[in-house]
Amino acid sequence: MKRKTVILFIINIFFIFILGCAKEEKKVITVGAEISLKGALNQIVEQFQESNKNIIVNIEFDASKLLRKQALNGTNLDLLLLSSKEDMNELKKEKVISESKEILENSMIIAGRKKIDQLEEIKGYRVAIGDPEYSPAGVYSIEILKNSQLFEEIKPDIVLARDVRSAMQYVDLYEVDYAFIYKTESKVMKNAQIVYEIPNELHSPIIYSCGILSGKESEEIKSFYKFLGNGNSREIFLKYGFKVLDPRNKINVEKMKNKGEKK
Template identity: 30%
Template sequence: MKGHIIFAGVLALMLLFAGCILEPAEETKITVSAASSLTEAFTDIKTEFEKDNQNIKVTLNFGASGSLRQQVEAGAPVDVFASASESHVNILEKANLTLKDSKAIFAKNSLVLIVPKGNPLKISSVTDLKNANVTKIAIGNPETAPVGKYTKESLLKMELWDNLEPKVVYGENVRQVLTYLETGDVDAGFVYMTDAKIAKENTIDVITTVPTVTEIIYPVCIIDSSNNKKEAQIFVNYLKSETGKRILLNYGFTVN
C-alpha cells in the first residue's frame, strides 16, 4: 500500500512537471505606430516578425507622423514609434516621452513629382507647375505629414512656393496625396518614391526626383511609458536585421 502511495505521488509530480513544460509562454502584445509610407513594408515585417517571435503580437497603427506624435503626447498606449521625419521623434525626446537612447535610423527615402498616367498637361519639371493650365497640385499637410514639409522646403528653396501655393491641395498624409493622383483629381503631386512604386497600375507617371533641403530619414524609438520595453526593443532590432532590411529594400527604401 505504501508503495502505491509513493508511486501515485511520483506520478502526480511527473504530470505537474509535464504540465509546466507544455504550458505555452505568455503572449505579449505591442503597438507600433508608423508613418503611412511604411504601410506595406511594416505589414510584411509584422508577418515575418511574428513568425520568428511567436510570443509577441504586433498591432500596427498607421498615419501622418505628426498626428501619430500627437497621439503619443496625448498618452496613447504606444510601444514603438516609427516616423518619416526625425523632427517628430526629437520633439518627443525633448519632452522625455521616449526611452533614453532608443532612437535609431532604419531607412531613407526620396521625393518625386508625379502626374496622372499619360501626363496630359505635358509636365516635364517642377518649374512647369507654374504653367496656367496646371491648377491643382497635391502635397501633404506640412504641419502633420513630413512629405508635405519636405515638399514645401524644396519649393521654397526653388523660389516656387509663393507662385504655387494658391494651387495646392493638401492631403492628410502621403497616401491621400497618392490617391488624388491615382483618381486623376489633381494635375500633379509630390510623394515618396516608395509610394510611387506601389501606386495602382497604370494610374501615374513619375516625372522627376526632387532634391530635398532635409534628408528624408526614418527614425524609430521606444516610448518611455511602454510596459513592454523588452519586446519593443526586439521589434526595433528586427527592423535593422537582414529580414527587415530585405523587406524595406523590396519596397524601395534605402537602408544602411
C-alpha cells in the same frame, strides 16, 4: 478514498490546464508607424512573428506628426516609426522616447501622367501635397517649393491631403494633376507615374527613425526594435524602395551595394 483521488485528479488537471494557458499567453506590441511604411512593415511583421510565435505586433498607421502628438498626449503605443527627424527629436527632448535609431532614408518625386523637365512646369495645375500640419511629406513639399521660388505662384493651386498616401491617391484617381510624394509611394500607384525626381538638395534629408516609448522597454519590444533595419527586414525595406541606414555608423547600405557592383 476513491472519491478523494478523483477530486485530486480533477484539481491537478485543472491546474495543469491553467498553467498551460499561461505559458501560451502571447505578448502584444503596439506600433505607431508612418503611413508610407505600410507595405514594407506589414511584410516585416509577418517575418518577425514567424520566429517569435509568442509575440503579436499590432500596427497603427498614420501621418508622422499625428503619431507624435499622440505620443506627447499619452498613448497605448509601445514603439514609433516616424519619417521626420524633427518629430523624433522633439519626443526625445520631452523624454517621451527612451531609445531611438535612424534606419531609413527616402526621397521626393512628383507623380502625374505627363513627364516634365523642370519643376516650373507644374504651374497652373492642381497639385496635391500632404498637409504640413500632420504630414512631414507636406513640410518637405513646401520646403522644395520655397527653395525653388515657386511657392507663392503655386500656393493657390495646392490641394492639402491628410498624409502622403492620400496625396498619392488624389493624383492616382485623377482628382489633381500632380502630387508631391515620397518615391516609395510610387510603388502602389496604378494610373499615375513618376514624372519628375526632385533633387535632394531642395529639401532636408528624409530620415526615418524608430524609437521605444519611455516605460515600454520590455524584452518583446526590444526584440522587435532590434529586428527593424537588420537581417531580412533590411531586404524588405530595400525591395520597397527605401535606402537602408546602418544604425552604427549611418552608412547607406544601398550605396555600398552599388559600389560593390561597379568593382
